[in-house]
Amino acid sequence: MRLTVRLVLLVTACICLVLALHAVTEVRRDLEQFAADIEFDHHAVAQALRPLLADAHARGGDALVHAFVDETAEQHTRVGLEFHPSGAPAIREYHVRTDQKISTFTPLVDRGIPFGMLEVYEALDAERAYARESAVRIFWTTAVLVGLTGLSSALMGTWLVGRPVARLVAHAERLGRGDFAPTRISRREDELTQLQRAMNTLGVRLLETRDALERESDARGAQYLALQHADRLATLGRLAAEVAHELGTPLTIIANRAQFVQKDAASNEHAREQARSIAQQVEKITTIVRRTLKFARPSAPSIEEVQLDVLCRQCAALLGPLARERGVVLVVQGQPLLARVDSIQIEQAITNLVINAIEALPREGRVTVETSERVETFEGASQRLACIEVSDDGPGVPQEFAGRLFAPFFTTKQSGSGLGLAIASQLVRDHGGQLTLEPSERGARFVLRLPDRTTPTKKEPS
Amino acid sequence: MIPLADDDPKPCVLVVEDDDDMRSLLVEALQGDGHYIEFAADGHEALRVIEERLDVPLLLLTDVRMPGPDGMEVLRRLRLRSPHVPVLVLSAFVDDALLARATELGATAVFSKPADLDDVRSAVLIFASAAASRRKTQK
Numbered sequence: 368m369r370l371t372v373r374l375v376l377l378v379t380a381c382i383c384l385v386l387a388l389h390a391v392t393e394v395r396r397d398l399e400q401f402a403a404d405i406e407f408d409h410h411a412v413a414q415a416l417r418p419l420l421a422d423a424h425a426r427g428g429d430a431l432v433h434a435f436v437d438e439t440a441e442q443h444t445r446v447g448l449e450f451h452p453s454g455a456p457a458i459r460e461y462h463v464r465t466d467q468k469i470s471t472f473t474p475l476v477d478r479g480i481p482f483g484m485l486e487v488y489e490a491l492d493a494e495r496a497y498a499r500e501s502a503v504r505i506f507w508t509t510a511v512l513v514g515l516t517g518l519s520s521a522l523m524g525t526w527l528v529g530r531p532v533a534r535l536v537a538h539a540e541r542l543g544r545g546d547f548a549p550t551r552i553s554r555r556e557d558e559l560t561q562l563q564r565a566m567n568t569l570g571v572r573l574l575e576t577r578d579a580l581e582r583e584s585d586a587r588g589a590q591y592l593a594l595q596h597a598d599r600l601a602t603l604g605r606l607a608a609e610v611a612h613e614l615g616t617p618l619t620i621i622a623n624r625a626q627f628v629q630k631d632a633a634s635n636e637h638a639r640e641q642a643r644s645i646a647q648q649v650e651k652i653t654t655i656v657r658r659t660l661k662f663a664r665p666s667a668p669s670i671e672e673v674q675l676d677v678l679c680r681q682c683a684a685l686l687g688p689l690a691r692e693r694g695v696v697l698v699v700q701g702q703p704l705l706a707r708v709d710s711i712q713i714e715q716a717i718t719n720l721v722i723n724a725i726e727a728l729p730r731e732g733r734v735t736v737e738t739s740e741r742v743e744t745f746e747g748a749s750q751r752l753a754c755i756e757v758s759d760d761g762p763g764v765p766q767e768f769a770g771r772l773f774a775p776f777f778t779t780k781q782s783g784s785g786l787g788l789a790i791a792s793q794l795v796r797d798h799g800g801q802l803t804l805e806p807s808e809r810g811a812r813f814v815l816r817l818p819d820r821t822t823p824t825k826k827e828p829s
Numbered sequence: 830m831i832p833l834a835d836d837d838p839k840p841c842v843l844v845v846e847d848d849d850d851m852r853s854l855l856v857e858a859l860q861g862d863g864h865y866i867e868f869a870a871d872g873h874e875a876l877r878v879i880e881e882r883l884d885v886p887l888l889l890l891t892d893v894r895m896p897g898p899d900g901m902e903v904l905r906r907l908r909l910r911s912p913h914v915p916v917l918v919l920s921a922f923v924d925d926a927l928l929a930r931a932t933e934l935g936a937t938a939v940f941s942k943p944a945d946l947d948d949v950r951s952a953v954l955i956f957a958s959a960a961a962s963r964r965k966t967q968k
Contacts, residue, residue, distance in 0.1 A: 612921040612942075615942025616942050616943075617850075618942070618943035619854070619943045620848075620850045620851055622943070622946070623854055624854065653943045657943070
C-alpha cells in the first residue's frame, strides 16, 4: 500500500503545481488586461474633455476649468478627474500606476499654449477584489481537483496494484512455508498477472523437485535399511558359524564319552540308559551344528555335466506346492539340454526366477519354464548356448523398472527382499552366462543363457 | 611330559590336539584299538616329536588351530622328512582354503568336527596298518 500512497502523492503534487502555475499566469494576464482597459478608457475620457477644457480656459481661465472639471467629475462615479494648473506640464500623455490607483495625465492646450494637465484616475479596489476572488476560486478548484484525483487514484491504485501485489506477497510467503498450491489468476492481463503466472509455474517446479527429492530419499532410506538388514544377517551368519565351530570339539567329546560310559557300565542298566540318552541328545545337537556349518560355508562352484531339463523339473517339483497354493499352473517343457554347470547354483537361479514369476502373478495364471539350445552371437562370437526361459502371463514388468530389475534390493513386492533376481543374475554371470528380461506379448519373459563350456570330450548318450 | 624315547624303535601314531579332553579322548580310544600313541598339546611339541625322533611317526592325526605352529605347518615340516606318512586332519574350521592347503600338502583325509569318532578310528586303523606293513617290506 505504501507504493500506492507514494504514487498518489506524487500525482496530486504534480497536478497542484501545474494548476497553481496556470492560475497565477492567468490572473496576471487578466490584471494586465484590466489595467490596459482602464488606461484606454482614461485616454478616451481625456480626449473627449480636452477641447471642452481648452474652450473653458479661453473663456474663463483656470477657475472655469476647475469648475468644469469638478462638475464633470461629479457626474462620473467610477473615474475621478482632477485639473492640475502647472507651469511646466508634460507635452505628451502619460500613465502612472501606484498600488492605490491608475492615473492618466493628459496635457491641456489653449490656442497653442499649454496651461495644465488633466488627471483621469481610477482606484484599484475593484482590481484587488478581483485578484482576491480569483485566488480563492483557484484555491478551491485546486483543492477539489486534488481531492478527487487523490481519491480516484488511491482507489485505482489499490484495485489495480495494491491488491494484486498483496496477493503476490501472500503467495511468495506461502511458497516460503512450503505450500506450493497455485493462486487463481485474474482475467486482467498485465505485468502483475504475468508475474503471478510465473510464480505459479515456480510453485509447480518446486513441488516436482520436492517430490523427486522425497522419492529419492525414501528409496535411499529403504536401501539403507535393506543393507543394514543384510549386514545384520551376515553378522548373524558369521556368529552362528563361529558358535557351531566352537561346539565341534566338545560335542565330539561328549558323544564319545557317553559311548564309553555305555560300554563300561554294561552291568548297570540305569547308567547305561542315562549314557544312551546323553549320546542321543548330543547326536541331535550335532546334526543341527552340521547343518548350520553347511549353510554358512561358502561352497566353491563344482562344475559338472548337468541335464538342465531335469534340473528344471526338479525345481518345478520343489515349487509345486507354492504354485498350487496361489492357483498358478507351472509347466516345464522343451528339449533335453546338457551343460557343464554347478547344479546347485543354477538350480538356485532357476528357483529364484520361478518364485519371482509366481509372485508376480496377481491371482492364478501360468508360469512356463522352457529349455532350448540355440546358436546365437554371444560375446562377439557365434556359439551354442543352453537357454532356459521363464515366462508368465501376468502384468509384465513396467518399462521404468526394467533397468533396475537386477540391482540388489530392488523390489516391487511388499515382502520381497529384492535379492532374488540379483542373486540369480550373479550366479548366471559366475558361469559366464547372462540373464536378461526380454520383450514378450504377455507378462514377463526372463531368458537365462549359458555358453557351452563343454570340454571336447562331450558325452554322447549311448 | 611326553616320553621322548629316542631309543624306542616302536612306530607310533602321533596325536596333536590342544584341547586336553579331546586329546585324552583320542588317545584313549586309539590306545584301545591297540596303537602305540605319542601326543602333543601344541605345534612346538609336535615338531619336537617329528624332528627329534629317529623314526618318523607311523601316522599323524592333527588338529589345525592351536598355539604355536598350526596343524598345516606341522604337516609341512613332516613332509620335509617323509612324503609318505599318512596324515589325518581333524578340524572344526574346514573350508575350501583349508581343504586346498591340506590336499596340496598331501593330507590323507580331512575330518570336520563334530566328527564321528568311529570314522576317525577306522581311518587310523586302515592307514596305520598299511603304513606299518609298507615299513616292514622296506626293512
